[in-house]
Amino acid sequence: MSKIRLGLIGSGGMARHHINILQGISDAELVAITEPSPDQRKATTERFPNLQGVPFFDDYREMLDKVEMDGVIIVSPHTLHYQQAMDSLDKGLHVMIEKPMVCTVAHARALVRKIRETGKVGLIAYQRHYIPVYRYVYEGIRRGEIGEVHFVQALNLQNWMHATANTWRQDPELSGGGQINDTGSHLVDFLMWIIDAPATKVSAYMQYFDRKVDINSALAFEYANGTIGNLSIIGSTTVGWHEEITVVGSEGTYLIRHDQLEICDAHGNRYKQENLPQGSQPIINFVNAILGREEVQSKPENALRITAFTEAAWQSAAQGGVPVPIAQLEE
16 A cells, blocks of 8 residues: 555644654655644644645545545544544544544444444544553553452642633533543543443542633542542642552552552562553554554544543532443443
C-alpha cells in the first residue's frame, strides 16, 4: 500500500502533538486539515511550515467530500466527536478519536456498532495504553505479579478550573462535562483497562463552584470481581499537576507517582522496575493497524466502559452520592 492519507479534524494543542509524531512516520501523510479558527491555523502552519501546501477547510464535511483520504484523526471538542466519526465512517474512512470517545452511553453503543459494521479501524487516543510504565502494570496484573487485585486508587490535582476558564472545555454544549470528562478521563480509562472485569456501581460527589461543569470529583466504586477503588479528580487546586496511582494486590503493590513506578513485593521490599515494555504512540498504532501490522491497543470497546462509568458518576453526584449501577455493555 502507498502512504496512508490522513485528514485532521481540529488542529489545536493535542492535534499538533499528533502532527509532530506523524512527521516521523514514513508510511503516512497529512493531506487535509479542518480548522475554522484563523489563530489555530496560523499556529499550526508556523510550527509545521511544511504544511503550508496542505488544504485547510472550515467544515469537516467539505473536507470529507473533496479530499481522497484513508482515515481521519478527530481532535475537536468532545460533543462533536460522535457525528464527525459517524460521517467519516460513512465515507469509508478509518477513525482515530481523541479522548473521550463520546459523551453518552447511547452514542458509545452506536459508534462501536458502526465501527464493527464497517470493518474500519477505530482507535481512541488514550495514551496510557502506549506508555511503558502503565503498560507494565496492565501486563503485570495479567501475569499475576501482584496476585489478586484488591484495590485501586487514582488522584489527579490540576489547576484546571482556572487554566480552562472561558474556553470550550467549560461549556457543557461542547465539552459534555467537566474535569472528569477531560483530564480525568485518562485515569478512568486506566482503571477500567487494567482490571479484567467491568465496574458495576459508583458513588460520586462533585463540586461545581460557579462553573457550568464539574470541577472536583470524589468517587468510590466496585468491579464485578469484587475489586474496590476510589478516584479523585481535583481541578480547583493551585498545583499545576500532581498525580498518584496505587494498585494493591494480595502479593504486592504497584505505586505510580508522576509516571514513575515502584513495586512493593510480598515481603514488603520496595524497588524500581527498570525492565519496562517498549513504548509507542496512538497515531503510530493507528497507521500500523490500518496497514495490518498491529492490533489496536486502545479500542473503542475500552471506551464503552469509560463512557458508562462517567455517565453513572454524573447521575450519582446529581442524586447526592447515592450508588448508581453502571451500564453493562456488550463488548
